[in-house]
Amino acid sequence: xxxxxxxxxxxxxxxxxxxxDARFDDLLDLLIEADVGAAVASAIVADVKRESRERRAxxxxxxxxxxxDMMRSWISAADIVPxxxxxxxxxxxxxxxxxxxTTIAKLASFFRKHYGLxxxxxxxxxxxxxxxxxxxxxxxxxxxxxVVRQAQGADPGAVVYDSLESAKSRHAQLLFIDTSGRMHxxxxxxxxxxxxxxxxxxxxxxxxxxxxxxxxxxxxxxNALRQAEVFKASPGIDSIALAKFDSSAKGGIAVAVGKxxxxxxxxxxxxxxLEDIEPxxxxxxxxxxxxxx
Amino acid sequence: MLGITATNPxxxxxxxxxxxxxxxxxxxxxxxxxxxxxxxxxxxxxxxxLISDKNIxxxxxxxxxxLLEADVNLRVVRRFVNRTAEDAMxxxxxxxxxxxxxxxxxxxxxxxxxxxxxxxALDLKGPDTQSVILCMGLQGSGKxxxxxxLGAFLAREGRKPILVAxxxxxxxxxxxxxxxxxxxGIxxxxxxxxxxxxxxxxxxxxxxxxxxxTVIVDTTGRMHVDxxxxxxxxxxKRLARPVxxxxxxxxxxxQQAVDIAKSFDERIGLTGVILSKFDSDARGGAALSIRxxxxxxxxxxxxxxxxEDLEPFYPERMASRILGRGDIVSLVEKAEAAIEAEEAExxxxxxxxxxxxxxxxxxxxxxxxxxxxxRSLIEMIPGxxxxxxxxxxxxxxxxxxxxIILSMTRKERKNPLIIGPGRRKRIARGSGTAVFDVNKxxxxxxxxxxxxxxxxxxxxxxxxxxxxLDRH
Numbered sequence: 001x002x003x004x005x006x007x008x009x010x011x012x013x014x015x016x017x018x019x020x021d022a023r024f025d026d027l028l029d030l031l032i033e034a035d036v037g038a039a040v041a042s043a044i045v046a047d048v049k050r051e052s053r054e055r056r057a058x059x060x061x062x063x064x065x066x067x068x069d070m071m072r073s074w075i076s077a078a079d080i081v082p083x084x085x086x087x088x089x090x091x092x093x094x095x096x097x098x099x100x101x102t103t104i105a106k107l108a109s110f111f112r113k114h115y116g117l118x119x120x121x122x123x124x125x126x127x128x129x130x131x132x133x134x135x136x137x138x139x140x141x142x143x144x145x146x147v148v149r150q151a152q153g154a155d156p157g158a159v160v161y162d163s164l165e166s167a168k169s170r171h172a173q174l175l176f177i178d179t180s181g182r183m184h185x186x187x188x189x190x191x192x193x194x195x196x197x198x199x200x201x202x203x204x205x206x207x208x209x210x211x212x213x214x215x216x217x218x219x220x221x222x223n224a225l226r227q228a229e230v231f232k233a234s235p236g237i238d239s240i241a242l243a244k245f246d247s248s249a250k251g252g253i254a255v256a257v258g259k260x261x262x263x264x265x266x267x268x269x270x271x272x273x274l275e276d277i278e279p280x281x282x283x284x285x286x287x288x289x290x291x292x293x
Numbered sequence: 294m295l296g297i298t299a300t301n302p303x304x305x306x307x308x309x310x311x312x313x314x315x316x317x318x319x320x321x322x323x324x325x326x327x328x329x330x331x332x333x334x335x336x337x338x339x340x341x342x343l344i345s346d347k348n349i350x351x352x353x354x355x356x357x358x359x360l361l362e363a364d365v366n367l368r369v370v371r372r373f374v375n376r377t378a379e380d381a382m383x384x385x386x387x388x389x390x391x392x393x394x395x396x397x398x399x400x401x402x403x404x405x406x407x408x409x410x411x412x413x414a415l416d417l418k419g420p421d422t423q424s425v426i427l428c429m430g431l432q433g434s435g436k437x438x439x440x441x442x443l444g445a446f447l448a449r450e451g452r453k454p455i456l457v458a459x460x461x462x463x464x465x466x467x468x469x470x471x472x473x474x475x476x477x478g479i480x481x482x483x484x485x486x487x488x489x490x491x492x493x494x495x496x497x498x499x500x501x502x503x504x505x506x507t508v509i510v511d512t513t514g515r516m517h518v519d520x521x522x523x524x525x526x527x528x529x530k531r532l533a534r535p536v537x538x539x540x541x542x543x544x545x546x547x548q549q550a551v552d553i554a555k556s557f558d559e560r561i562g563l564t565g566v567i568l569s570k571f572d573s574d575a576r577g578g579a580a581l582s583i584r585x586x587x588x589x590x591x592x593x594x595x596x597x598x599x600x601e602d603l604e605p606f607y608p609e610r611m612a613s614r615i616l617g618r619g620d621i622v623s624l625v626e627k628a629e630a631a632i633e634a635e636e637a638e639x640x641x642x643x644x645x646x647x648x649x650x651x652x653x654x655x656x657x658x659x660x661x662x663x664x665x666x667x668r669s670l671i672e673m674i675p676g677x678x679x680x681x682x683x684x685x686x687x688x689x690x691x692x693x694x695x696x697i698i699l700s701m702t703r704k705e706r707k708n709p710l711i712i713g714p715g716r717r718k719r720i721a722r723g724s725g726t727a728v729f730d731v732n733k734x735x736x737x738x739x740x741x742x743x744x745x746x747x748x749x750x751x752x753x754x755x756x757x758x759x760x761x762l763d764r765h
Contacts, residue, residue: 029367031341035547038361096570096598097433097543130472130596131465138464152472185574217433219693221547245430248517249549272462 008173024049027063034252034289040259044070045144068286071255076241076281078264081113082174087167089175091200093193093235094215095227096181099243101132103215103269105139106277110267112143112176119172123163124149125156125196126180133229136178141190142276157179160196164203184230197235213266215241216250228257239266242280246270250289326541332560353378354540356400356736358615366551377403383510401612405579408608411567413590415537420452420506425497425533428567429526429557432514435569438465439541439595440511441473442603445566447507448479454507457480457496459489459529462513470511470587477600480505489513489525493533510535517556530561537564539592542579544571550579551586558587569595569604576615649742655698671711693726700724709735 027121031041048066052058083086090107092100108120122140124147126269133149140147148163160177167175179273180194182189197212204210216224231237242251245268257263265280331455335538353374360370370434377400417424428440437460444646446455456474458467458481467483474481482496493510500508512531515522530538542550557563568580571594580591591606698706700723705712712720 010583031550032367035364035549037356067304095545095573097435099433102432104472129469131469131477134465134468135463138552142464183573185572217543217545219431219549219553220545220579221550221575223364223545223573224547226593227349244516247431247549248518248552249547253547 010091013026013282014044020098023058023063026123027067031067033253034250035221036252037225037256040044040256056256060253064290068131068290070291071266071286072282074262075255075285076258076264077282078266079279080209080211080239080266081207082111082117085173085267087162087164087172087175087205088209089167089177089200089211090213091210091235092215092241093179093212093231094181095217096129098181098215098217098220099269100181101135101139101178101275102176102242103141103243103267103277104136104216105196106269106274107151107267108139108143108174108176109274110143110277117172117173119175120145121163121167121170121172122147123159123175123177125159125163125177127152127154127156127159129178131259132180146172147182154169156192157195157199160199161203164200168205176219184227190230190234194235211238211266212236213241214263215243216253218242218245218253219249220253222253222256224253225256228261232263237263239264241267241269242266246276248270248277251285252289254285255289306686319553351448355502359616360581362547363578364547364550364582365615366548366582369551369582373403373581373585374400375409394717401616404581404612404615405608407585408611409584409590410607412574412605413592414605415592416564417447417449417452417536419509423497423500423506424537425508425509425510425511425535426537426538426539427510427530427533427535427562429512429555429559431512431543432463434514434541434543435444435595436460436541437469437511437516438473438598439475439569439603441470441479442595442600443593443691444474444479444509445477445600446603447509448477452507454479454509455496455500455503455505457508457510458483459495459496459510460513461487461489461492461493464512465514465547473600474621490528490532493529497533519555523556523560526561535564539564540566540583540589542566542583543570544568544577544579544594545575545679546579547575551582552588554583554589563589565588565590565592567591567593567595568604572596574601578615579609580611581615588681607724617764650697651701651709653740654741655695655706693730697726697731697734698725709738747761754760 008193024122027048028041028045031044032038034042044067046071048063052062052065055062080090092104094100104122108122111117112120116163120143122136122145124131125148127137130152133147133152137147137149139145146166148159150159150162156179162176163177167174177196177200179193181190182193182198201210210237214228214231217225220227226238228237240254240257240263242254242265245251251268253266258265264286268285269277269279330343347432357370357374360373361367367371369395380403415426417426426443428436428443430436440456444456447454456470458470460466460470468721471481482492482499484492486492486496487494496508496510505678510529512526512529513522515526517523521561538561540563542554546553553567554563558591566580566583566589568577568591571577583589584591591611595605596604596607697720700720701712705716705720712731717728717731719729719734724731
């Protein structure tokens with residue numbers, strides 16, 4: 001259903017008897033349609049073209065391999081490994097509607113299952129959106145996790161402070177901080193995030209991990225690059241999580257984000273169920289980008 | 294700074310002329326008040342003034358890239374550009390406009406045309422009956438917020454809406470709608486129930502009983518490729534029989550926007566689209582993709598987090614946004630039309646040979662006018678708003694002078710020396726001005742001519758002007 005078409009079309013086009021140029025043009029189109037972005041796609045194709053001519057090989061396998069090699073040099077996976085016997089903190093941020101809260105629920109479930117962490121705390125620092133705290137609280141209920149929250153409209157910084165104190169006092173192993181969706185072009189909201197980051201940095205357990213995760217919607221186009229750029233500048237980002245990868249979108253923007261900003265990807269969300277999340281693996285991603293899965 | 298000296302001396306001359314006219318009217322050196330940024334942009338534009346038929350192809354490439362970077366779907370871009378290019382080839386290139394400028398204009402006009410020339414409002418039935426609005430879209434596209442905004446909007450228009458929370462999947466979705474409804478003072482229908490069909494059915498009954506004239510249904514976010522979920526929506530539509538089936542689409546969506554909209558349109562049948570998160574800095578190419586593939590109008594855009602942040606959709610704004618930020622495209626369009634190389638060369642020759650006459654003066658005038666007021670020029674450049682004191686530039690004077698010149702005969706324009714007292718009186722009458730104004734213009738014209746001659750011959754003066762430019 002999903003990512004098959006790109007690879008199938010790639011393969012079929014490479015079998016076409018036409019000249020190399022037409023093939024490269026088509027390759028360009030396919031990359032653009034995967035949301036890699038016109039500029040990045042052009043750069044990739046130009047390099048692939050040059051390389052393939054140098055090697056005097058323009059068969060399908062060579063071209064795909066060249067494409068992948070180039071992308072592999074930009075894309076990397078971020079492994080989030082919680083420190084044992086310490087409080088690890090993951091700050092989750094992103095623009096509105098990318099899937100931050102759902103990603104947190106999935107991640108909590110993932111870390112419990114794979115790292116045997118049973119004391120995980122969720123902090124509802126999205127005090128702006130109506131019922132955002134309820135949404136997280138319901139997840140907490142389902143997962144049997146403690147949720148730290150305050151009334152709507154409360155200072156998100158205070159929620160973060162509370163959650164850190166609460167997590168530390170109960171010797172929790174992992175704390176997820178859910179923040180309000182905010183447009184990266186709203187300066188004031190980005191500043192609020194800087195404040196949250198400062199509180200978290202100051203109050204966290206220095207023995208544990210502190211990880212700032214930007215959630216990006218896989219269906220987003222070139223604007224995702226702007227989002228990553230702005231949030232990387234402030235408060236700073238340690239990894240990208242690609243949500244809604246189960247849509248027909250190829251999430252090619254991860255290539256552009258890797259190339260332009262060097263940001264690694266940590267997780268990929270690919271379904272509605274709680275277990276529909278997996279650590280990002282570059283090879284798996286590339287295979288899926290080229291429709292080999 | 295961009296090298297303008299050796300590569301393009303002609304447009305620099307013309308640029309100087311433009312500044313000179315402003316200077317003449319302002320009585321002060323305009324340059325010093327223009328900020329460096331503006332100068333550099335004008336320099337870039339004047340550097341681009343030598344556009345010919347040959348590089349229309351590069352104009353096409355640039356537009357393609359701009360559209361793709363704005364996330365317009367590739368297939369849409371190709372079709373759009375090819376068709377537009379074809380149209381452009383067949384068109385006669387107007388005077389004073391280079392082919393590439395005209396092409397940009399054609400592209401812009403065509404964008405506006407595709408995006409919809411007139412406002413497309415909601416098509417609701419009268420208040421004596423019930424109108425159902427079905428909101429649908431992907432997860433996180435902004436359905437719940439939009440449903441509440443729409444409710445508030447319609448309530449302001451005097452309707453009696455009820456919001457229906459028909460998303461039993463996302464935790465606290467109903468709660469979110471309830472909170473928003475309360476904020477906006479609109480009734481919300483919710484039910485502890487797993488089946489959205491049952492919720493909608495009950496909601497419609499309640500709406501009928503309590504005479505709500507508009508029922509806005511918020512549905513679960515779903516992937517367009519999720520067959521079971523799309524089936525559920527088909528059933529909801531059959532049940533609710535909406536007059537408006539609206540796709541709520543995220544303005545930041547990439548190449549997939551087309552497939553998403555197409556799937557929803559083919560399976561559910563859309564009556565329109567609301568573009569959410571338009572307050573992001575996304576260029577919103579999705580709008581164009583959706584509109585041109587489905588033909589469904591974009592009815593509103595969501596422009597913020599507040600409940601009242603829902604606005605009618607304006608195609609012109611969207612078109613300039615897609616083509617480039619801060620309206621740079623129309624700036625280029627205007628400035629390029631104003632500074633055109635070939636004619637600038639003629640002017641330069643005329644300046645040098647001292648045959649510059651009122652026709653040329655008028656011509657240059659109109660170029661300046663074409664650029665709009667300096668203020669509107671500056672308003673188009675992001676970050677430069679309000680940096681220039683426009684009071685020093687008297688556009689009223691310019692208008693007056695134009696009408697004086699227009700009241701001159703051909704002969705008088707070619708040779709102002711023949712304009713004696715009788716002719717001055719006639720010109721003043723014809724242009725609705727006073728003889729005093731005519732005298733003033735004649736004097737100024739003589740002064741301009743002398744200055745121009747100086748400018749054209751005096752390398753020092755040119756160097757000083759260019760030096761002035763480069764200092765910024």
